[in-house]
Structures are given as structure tokens and as C-alpha cells.
Amino acid sequence: MVTEIYERVLGFLEDPAGDRFEEIALAVFRHQFGGCSPFRLYCESRGRNPASVRDWREIPPVPISAFKAVDLCCGEPERVFLSTGTTQGIDNRSRHAMPDLRLYRASAIAGMRRFLFPDVDRLDLVSLIPPVAERPESSLAQMVAWAGEEFGCDGMVECVAAGEPSFETLVDSLRRSERDGAPLAILTTTGALIHFFDYARERSLEFRLPHGSRLMDTGGGKGAPRPMSRKGILHSVWSLFAIPGYFAVNEYGMAELSSQYYDSVIRDRFDGVHRGRVLMSPAWLRAVILDPKSLSPLPDGEVGLVCHFDLANAGTSLAVLSEDIGTIDGGGLRLLGRAPRAEARGCSISSAEWQLA
Amino acid sequence: MPEAEKEPETRDELAFVVERLVASRCALLGRDPRSIAAVVERAAEQWLIDESPWMCRAVDALAAAGPFSQAMLRYALPRMIEPLVDGALERLIEREVGGWSALERVDSPTLVLHVLPSNLPGHAAIPSALTLLLCSAALLKPGRDDRVFAGMWIESIRRVDADVGACVASVYWAGGSREVEDYAMNAADVVIAAGGDAAVAALRARCGGRFIGHGSRLSVALVARDSLDDLAAAGVVDDVAIWDQRGCLSPQVCFIEGSLDDARAFARRVQAGLSGASEVLPPARMEVGEILDERRFRDRAEWRGFAAGETDLYAVDGPPGAGSIAIEREFRLESTPLHRCLRVVAVDDLARVAALLAQNPARIEAAGVAASPQRFEEIAHALHSAGLGHVVPLGTMQKPDLSWRQGNRPRIAEWCGIR
Numbered sequence: 001m002v003t004e005i006y007e008r009v010l011g012f013l014e015d016p017a018g019d020r021f022e023e024i025a026l027a028v029f030r031h032q033f034g035g036c037s038p039f040r041l042y043c044e045s046r047g048r049n050p051a052s053v054r055d056w057r058e059i060p061p062v063p064i065s066a067f068k069a070v071d072l073c074c075g076e077p078e079r080v081f082l083s084t085g086t087t088q089g090i091d092n093r094s095r096h097a098m099p100d101l102r103l104y105r106a107s108a109i110a111g112m113r114r115f116l117f118p119d120v121d122r123l124d125l126v127s128l129i130p131p132v133a134e135r136p137e138s139s140l141a142q143m144v145a146w147a148g149e150e151f152g153c154d155g156m157v158e159c160v161a162a163g164e165p166s167f168e169t170l171v172d173s174l175r176r177s178e179r180d181g182a183p184l185a186i187l188t189t190t191g192a193l194i195h196f197f198d199y200a201r202e203r204s205l206e207f208r209l210p211h212g213s214r215l216m217d218t219g220g221g222k223g224a225p226r227p228m229s230r231k232g233i234l235h236s237v238w239s240l241f242a243i244p245g246y247f248a249v250n251e252y253g254m255a256e257l258s259s260q261y262y263d264s265v266i267r268d269r270f271d272g273v274h275r276g277r278v279l280m281s282p283a284w285l286r287a288v289i290l291d292p293k294s295l296s297p298l299p300d301g302e303v304g305l306v307c308h309f310d311l312a313n314a315g316t317s318l319a320v321l322s323e324d325i326g327t328i329d330g331g332g333l334r335l336l337g338r339a340p341r342a343e344a345r346g347c348s349i350s351s352a353e354w355q356l357a
Numbered sequence: 358m359p360e361a362e363k364e365p366e367t368r369d370e371l372a373f374v375v376e377r378l379v380a381s382r383c384a385l386l387g388r389d390p391r392s393i394a395a396v397v398e399r400a401a402e403q404w405l406i407d408e409s410p411w412m413c414r415a416v417d418a419l420a421a422a423g424p425f426s427q428a429m430l431r432y433a434l435p436r437m438i439e440p441l442v443d444g445a446l447e448r449l450i451e452r453e454v455g456g457w458s459a460l461e462r463v464d465s466p467t468l469v470l471h472v473l474p475s476n477l478p479g480h481a482a483i484p485s486a487l488t489l490l491l492c493s494a495a496l497l498k499p500g501r502d503d504r505v506f507a508g509m510w511i512e513s514i515r516r517v518d519a520d521v522g523a524c525v526a527s528v529y530w531a532g533g534s535r536e537v538e539d540y541a542m543n544a545a546d547v548v549i550a551a552g553g554d555a556a557v558a559a560l561r562a563r564c565g566g567r568f569i570g571h572g573s574r575l576s577v578a579l580v581a582r583d584s585l586d587d588l589a590a591a592g593v594v595d596d597v598a599i600w601d602q603r604g605c606l607s608p609q610v611c612f613i614e615g616s617l618d619d620a621r622a623f624a625r626r627v628q629a630g631l632s633g634a635s636e637v638l639p640p641a642r643m644e645v646g647e648i649l650d651e652r653r654f655r656d657r658a659e660w661r662g663f664a665a666g667e668t669d670l671y672a673v674d675g676p677p678g679a680g681s682i683a684i685e686r687e688f689r690l691e692s693t694p695l696h697r698c699l700r701v702v703a704v705d706d707l708a709r710v711a712a713l714l715a716q717n718p719a720r721i722e723a724a725g726v727a728a729s730p731q732r733f734e735e736i737a738h739a740l741h742s743a744g745l746g747h748v749v750p751l752g753t754m755q756k757p758d759l760s761w762r763q764g765n766r767p768r769i770a771e772w773c774g775i776r
Contacts, residue, residue: 020640038663045659064654065382070664292645293677 005031006100007115009284009314016283021311024284025056028314039317042066057297061307062322067256069095075099081139083255084222095253096139099315104258108143108311109150111282115262116185117151117250118215118270123212128188128196130160132263139255140218144187151185152173165192167199169268174207174241185211186241190233190250191223197236198225207273209241214266215243218251245277252335253277256320259285264332272313278332284311287333289326300328302305305339364530365589368540372584374526375544378468381523385492385665388520394446394455396518401441403513411513415506419478423502424604424641425600430478432638433599433755434506437479440758441486448610450490450760453770463773466567470545472560473507474552475500476603483759484549485514485525487769491715495543497527498750504529519520521611523722547772551763563773570773571764574722578751579707579715579736581728582615584624587630589727590754594630596725599755601678602695606747606754606761609683609693612710617684621668622704624682628671633678640678641695648677652696658683673697690714693773718744724763725751730771 005027012024028052039062043049046060068324071077076096085093100103117123118355125148132141148156159170170186177184188196195214196300200206215237217277221227228236234245253260261279268275281287288297289304298304306326309319323339365371385393392520402409425433447457454460455600470487473480481497488495499507507527515522531536541546543565550560551571561568576597581590596608606752613623641650655672662669664683667766673680685702686692690713693700704710707728714721726733726748737748746765759768 031706037666038660042660063652063660065653066660066663069657069660084773186683293648337651340644341650 003100004067006103006314009311010106013070013103013110013282013284021283021286024054024311025059025309025318025333028311028318029053029059030057031314032074032316032318034319036072037108038066038070039072048316053076055288056309059294059319061290061319062317063321064094064254064256066095066317068092071095071097073097073099073129074315079142080137081142082175084138086114092210093253094124096316098258103312103314104139104142106144107259107282107284107310109146111260111262112143112147112151114282115264115267115280116214118267120151120183120212122151122153124154124157124172124173124177124182124184126157126159126184126186128159128170128186128192130163131156131158134163134202140189140253143260147187147279153182156187160192165195166194170196171205173211177209177213178207181210183210183214186215186243188215188217188223189219189223189302190217191219191225191226191307192235193217194224194226194228197228197240200240206240212247213243214247214249215241216249216251216262218253219261245257250279252321252333253310256313256317256322257285257308257310258316259310261285278330278334279334283297285309287326287328290321292325292339295321303327303336306333306335330343365537367532368536371528371530371537371540372544374528375468375541376435376494378496378524378526382467382494382518383494384520385524388492390450390490390492391447391457392494393489393521394450394590396514396521397499398442398444398446398512398664399517400510401438401482401486403517404438405435405442407615413737414480415492415509417707418505418509419502422505424642424643425478429600429638429641430488430574431651436456436478436599436756439756440483444760446486446490449487449768452760453767465492465493465773466546468494468496468545469772470498470541470548472498472548472550472552473500473503474483475502476516477600478503478506481510481527485510488772489514489521489524491769493546493559493772493774494524494540495526497525498542499527499529501531507776520696525572531554531684542566543687545637549772569766573765574764576608576611576718576723576725576754577690577709577710578611578728578754579740580611580613580724580751581707581726582619582625583729583737584727585613585615585619585730587626589751590626590630592725592727592750593627595629595752596636596640596754597680597699598631598634599695601697602693603641604755607695608699608725609695609755610690610702612704612707614705614707617686617703619752620684620701621671624671624701626679627682627699631682632673632675634678635673635675635679635697636728640676640697643677647694647696651677651681651696651698654683654694654698655681682725683764684723688713689772707736709740711736714740714745717741721745722751723747723754723757723761724756725750 048060078101081096083094091148102161127144129144132145135141159166179318237243237248246269249263251262261281264280286309289306290307292305306324311356325337326335419430471484473555483497497507511525547567548564549569554572557570557572613620659672669684671682682695682699685700726736740748
């Protein structure tokens, strides 16, 4: 029974044609309601159950803070991933316990194929993301490892060792690509990329990568030496690597999800679509914008909390309420930042936490 | 009805106000401070009479300008003024200075700048009254949402005695007006500031003279095993609901002596009480960030309960801020997002709480205790020994009189160097 629903989702990930999202989402909800006791208690507290939920948007979204309190896993976890803890500290990390890793792998690979590599089977890959051997708890590290297996000509050139970036290794790969005329894909955190901008500027380095080279960055400003706008990043990617904006993709993912959003630019170019840069998701991941106060859905164009419905989370939590603010615009998702926290007021200590234990 | 002085845009505009204050203060120097106390007390009484025009207008104006409802303001604003009547000023002078005659030998500051916090309205009353008592002039910089009250309060003093009223001015300026702020900080002999830690620290760094800062603190409630009843719950509800915990005298953590089941039973009593309170004292309007903080607080407790198959959250149905009670399984002190969010911690013996608070007494403002008379004395003694200055019966935490030493400090002795 358990594998049946996962097989059904895997089938949709492999062939997402047809309007099956709702039907599968409701089946996944039934599975999670029956297979995850904390989730069932949560749904019951909201008066929701498989009999009352008729639309996938009615599935109660799980706040990401729930992943800090409980393993939302329908069965024994095969693998547990942790968030970075950037926002609330290392001791307050989300745990995403997955009972069937195939779902994450299939979703991640299909997403990359659709949005990063729609035009190529394989190419040289280089990564500024800590490798999975060093960070086995990182879902991003695992995704990059799978990228190397599926899309790398010769696996993945790792440019991080013992937690530290090895920019010399990256420079070697970039020079090799220039010399051989073989396009290169750079996978990096945004923070490491900005560090490399500074490293290259200090050394007056510049690269002219061959056409078809591309860059994927992710993770927002975590670990960055300074803030940079998306426009500034794209400008620097062009001037430093000669990678044009339409081959520079920002990925948006969360440890609590099994699927990712990507800038639409490579896919749009491949499909001959002309529009502005928006975050697109595969067919099995949908975003709904909710009113921050009431948590009721908002129409397209309005700004609110981003709620994700990810079928690849079939073994954990299909509906995840993030703390990101965004809007659905131009057919895709636009992220506008993190949900606000209250301004500290007056003489009574508020969210600026301090503890005695 | 007068409001605060026009917002000064330049140093010269503020200098004009300061020079006027200092000149007016000369009229106080020859006066018997008892007469000044009488003026202040008379003004305060005008605010506290039934259907006081001052109070009615202030409630209307503050409800329009800030987050609090008229019902909350009618209930809570008088508490900001009540400490000034019934001879309380004389008792304060006796306690801190040694009596009226001793006051003649005090070297009073010419000008005291009070940077008032923005958490609650009505902060202007007591500091200005106490400053006048020292025959000093008071320059008040009220919080953003409290500009109306300060101006009205000063006018009410003027109506009683124009000379005394002329020694107080309320001047609001938005943060960031460096030239104006620097002038104000340096024109005053003493700067007294209350607010968030960061804001107080920033002001302290810029102050050239004497600076007294009151940073962020929190308060706790303690309920003894013999008092886990509706009366104690009602006390918690009152202390939590008034001003929606924005004041540092509101408890954010309630330690109950008993088991987790006892904690849950007590939380249900508080939940019921807060539910009723939200009808009578509607919660303040909340900004999006505040609503999300409240939801995070609820989510964390609720999911911890789901994980254990138990209930760890007792939320009040109603608008945001109506009330949220979280059962904490760990014995520790952790603040809440305010807005009637309360942590309930079960402990086998309340004596352990004193030991916990003793780890950082400088961050604890007050404790409200519900216990039989004998236990109350025992608990209060332990808390005083742990460094807490303000220990009162639960349900009265939000009614401090002038004997409350904010931050464990004397009210006025420190302003003029008397300890």
C-alpha cells in the first residue's frame, strides 16, 4: 500500500502529462493522514480529514516550524536531511525525514533536467557546494551529487574541501573549459559565488567560457560577504564568466521540500518563450499565496506567504507553509523576501530571545 | 486641546524650547516642593475623576492613533496616573530622599530629558511629575504612538498652575534626526531613557552627561500548589491582558508548582479567562510581523504536543492576540512574542524558580505570586534573595505604586545622585 502511492507519484514525476495533480494530491493526503499520527492530529484540530477535503488547496499546510518539532514521516525514515539553521540557529534546524529517497531523487533530477539541462544530456560540472560526503545531512549536497551522476561528463569537480572553498580548483576548471571549448555548468551557493567574485576581482581574473556554459546559484545571501542584488549578480556572472543572463539560473529550494523552483530562463529559451525571469516549478510542485493574517488564499498578483504543495513530499508532508513572502506573477513565482518578524518594542523583552536553562 | 510641541526640524527650534524650559524653571527654585507636589496631585486627580474630560479625550485620541482599543485605554490608562495621588509623592520623598526638608539640600538637575518608550501610552505622567518634584525642568520625548497623551498631561498641569506647567515640554522627533537628538542629549543634565536594549545602548553611547537607561526586562508569575485555582488564573489573566504584555511588568512565563497535568489544568483556566478578557479588553491591533510571531509561538507548542500525542497549546479563539498558552516541558525561562502569549512551566518546588532567576536577575523586572500567606512570604523571601526587587501578589503586577523601583533603581534618588 505504501509503495503503491509512492509508485503512483513516481509515475507522475516521470510522465507529468495530463491533469492528475489534484487526484494524486488527494491520494497523498489520505496516505499522510493515515500514516503520520502528528499530521492526523493537526488535521483533526483543523476539522479536516480525507472525507472533508475535496480540493488539494484545502489540505492543511504544515508550517515549517513543525519540522523542528516532529519527524513528519510516514514510516521508517530512509534518510534524514536537516536545514542549515541559518535563520534560527544550529540547534533549531528542521528535520526532513524521508521514508523513500527515490521520490526526492526522481524529483530533483527531473527538475534539473527540465530547467537546467533541457538542451544537453551531459556536460562538465563544477560545484562550490559542500559535497555530500562532508555534509550528508544536506539535501542540497545530495541533490548536487545526483546532478554529477546524471548530468556530468565525468562526475562533478568538487571545489569545496573540509568545508572551505577551493577557488584554485574552480579556476583550473574554468581555464580548462576556456581552453577546450567544452561548456561548463557551475553549481554554487549564492554566498560562495559572491566570495568568488571578490576573489577574482582581487586577482584581476576573468574567464570567457564557451557558449552553453551555465550557472545555478541557490541559498540566498547565506554566508555571503556582502549583499548583492539579483541584477548585480547577473551582471557579475556575465562580466566574470561570460555566461549570459539567459544561462544563469537561481534555484529556490527548502530542506522541507523534495522539489525545487528554478528561474525560467533556460527553459524559456529552449521552448522559445519570451517573458521576464520568474521562478518555475515542475508539474508536481505548486505554490499558493496565502494572506499572512488569515492564511486564506490570495489571487494572483497579491503578496503573501508562499505555501508549497509538493507531490514528491508524498512520504512526509505534501503541503508546506514557508516563511517566505512572494507573489504569483507572469505565470511563475516571484520571491520578495522573508516573512517579517515583529519590531522590538518598549521595555518588555519580546522575540529577541534569551533563555535561562 | 493642545498636543506636543511642533516637531523640531532643526537644532535651533529645539534650543528655543529648552531655553524656555530652563527660564521657566527659575520660578520653581524658590517654591516649597510640597506645593509642586500638590499641583501634580491635583492635575492627576483631574484625570481620575469620573468622566474626566482629560481621560475621555486622551482615550479617543490614543485609540485613533495607536493599536489599543478604547476599552483597553479606559481600563489601563488610569493606572499610569493613579500612583501620583493619595500622598504617594510625599511618601516617595520620605523614602528616597529623607523628607521634604532634605530635598532643600539636594543639588537638583536643571533639565532632565526623558526618552520614553513607545510600548504603552501614558508614560509621560510619572517621570514628569517626579522631575518637577525635584524643581527640575522636564523635556519629554514621547514614543511614536504616545504624543497626544504627553501634550494633554502637560496642559492639565498648566491648568492647575501655569508656572509649574511651563517647566515641562513634550517634543517628539522621529529617530535619525541626529542634529536635534545630539542637542537634546547634551542640553540635559540627566538623560533617562527606557526602551529596547539596542536603542538604550545607542543613546548611552551618545550621551555626554549622566545617563540612566532602562532596557528590556521580563516578568514571571509563580503559583504555589495550594493556589492552583480560578483566583490565581484570574490574576494571571489580568496581568497578561492589560496592555497585551507590552509592559515589562506583565508575566511571560508562569511557573506552577505541580505536575504537567496540573500545568495543563491551570492553562485551561487561564485560557478560559483570556477568552473572556478578549471580549472586555480587545487585543491591540497587530502588525503582520507580530501576527506571524504569535503564530510561530503557537505552532511550536502545538506541534510539540502533536509529536507527544498530548496538548501543549491552549489557544483562545478570536482575533490575533486573543491569547496563547504553551505548556513547556523544560524547566527554563524563555520570553514570548508578547500579545497575551504565556508559557506555563511545571515545577515540583517553586524554590527552584528563585535559583533559576538568580542566574540573571538583571533581566527580571517583577514576579507575581499566588500562594497562601505563609508560602507567599517564603517565596517572596527566596525571590528577593535571588535579586528580584518587585514581588507582588498575582493580579496586581500591573498596578505598581511609586514604591516600584524600575530596574531595581530608586525612582528619583539616582537622578540627583542620592542613594
